[in-house]
Amino acid sequence: MNDMIEIRWHGRGGQGAKTASLLLADAAFNTGKYIQGFPEYGPERMGAPITAYNRISSSPIRIHSNIYEPDYVVVVDDTLLDSVDVTAGLKPEGAIVINTVKEDEEIKKSLKGYSGKVYKIDARKISMETLGKYFPNTPMLAAIIKVSKIMDENDFLNDMQGSFKHKFAKKPEVIDGNMKALEMALKEVKEVK
């Protein structure tokens, strides 16, 4: 069965796009899937545009190349919309989800006539309200789960609770905030019309 889903992440160095792609791979792995999660390494530095990828499938994944025709694209930083062709190769039956507060019309204009579904989320607001700091990757992770429907939302939340417990074993005080960020993000993803 070939049900492979391919996701491309666009972010800036330091925003956690790579970590988000690895967390997504983890979550999908825990639902029994075959997964790939890998960043495209360039000259790494804070603030530089970076790309990360996910493949998720019910059968073993053998391909080892970057993703050129993704089903979904996640944009962690909307300042990239001016400099990176984020919809390049994106399938029209797929979708793009962007962290932004821009008006719908303005978003549409910057996507070069992409005909598929477009979603937006204010990850900064969610992150500041729940974590008190700007970590856009946690809300964006929930947003792509919501948009791509690759797993049940409750299964996802339960799984992430476990992951955070492990990941933040030495600072358990941030677990609740991260869980709240996920829950809020699942509710606040909006389709751009």
Add this chain to the structure above:
Amino acid sequence: MSIRERLSGNEAAATAMKQINPDVVAAFPITPSTEIPQYFSTFVDNGQVDTEFVAVESEHSAMSACIGAEAAGSRAMTATSANGLSLMWEMIYIASSLRLPIVMSLVNRAVSGPLNIHNDHSDAMGVRDSGWIQLFSETNQEAYDNLIMAHRIAENKDVLLPLMVCQDGFITSHSIENIELIEDEKVKEFVGKYKPEHYLLNKKEPIAIGPLDVQAYLFEHKYQQAEAMRRAKQVILDVAKDFEKMTGRKYGLFEEYRLDDAEIAIVCMNSTAGTTKDVVDALREKGIKAGLLKIRVFRPFPAEEVAKALSHLKAVAVLDKADSLNGVGGALFEDVVSGMYLNKNTVPTVSYVYGIGGRDTTSKEIESVFNDLMEDRKKEKIENPYRYIGLRKE
């Protein structure tokens, strides 16, 4: 029951090393293999292994420390990439000529210059004639399995040669993927205790290792190394059989994928083989009889077996992820065609250099190679047998 996990290729290599629990690990960090000694030093710190970890000041010292440790009678491992291996070069030859079965995890990366930290096979190709056994790995799983098998091969008394397990830098080393791990106890039992026959710390047999080898001896010692390398082929197969009994995973000198009835085929190594398998399946659906031969054991090179496996084809493309800059063709291409010639296999064969310095190799590009072969098979003489994939011409 095996353990279902998800690990990067570097995590997989470090996990294998943890389960092997060698006496000594000496390593110096270099991208993209840095994580291996990094994870391993954590295992040491947490008391999960009994290993003496030697944090050396250079790769030359890393290999020197492994040589000292192994000669003393202990089991030694290291990990490196590209220029790290270049800096070891002097000691690489000493390790193999002293017949010390050191095991290295080599995470393949382009050798400078200009500086490039990304994947190709120029590091491994630079030491292909140094007397090390070289195993290549398509996935994190194969990098792990090859390491678990490594000591049994290297330490076999018919072999006694160092061994490196290669995997593609970043492409597999930094990609999180599914993997089946073997239980610690089973690995321990499979790898076994290291019992060297001759070693420096044996009070009952005082010996010297590696003194002057004059005109009267060096030739014979090199011959013995060559013989050991020839014998390694059978030992690799024997160990693979035992490994299959334990895990159900089958390994040979190379993997044939839909090659039996193929008319055209690609020969390649490491992660590109996975992409090629997908392309082979897609072409088969269109009625094109494509196949793959993936080299696992590059040293010793299974020339006769490869020539035989390719003998029924109508055209073959050999993909090299390092350009030999010799005016003739890539190292794998040369080995394949010379093996074919000696075994009277005259199938038209072409060389493709690809993926240099981390240039991504796509399914479309692999498909274009098969398309080229569909044309080549009709020709009496192949023009331009030295080709490139994904090279910008402007």
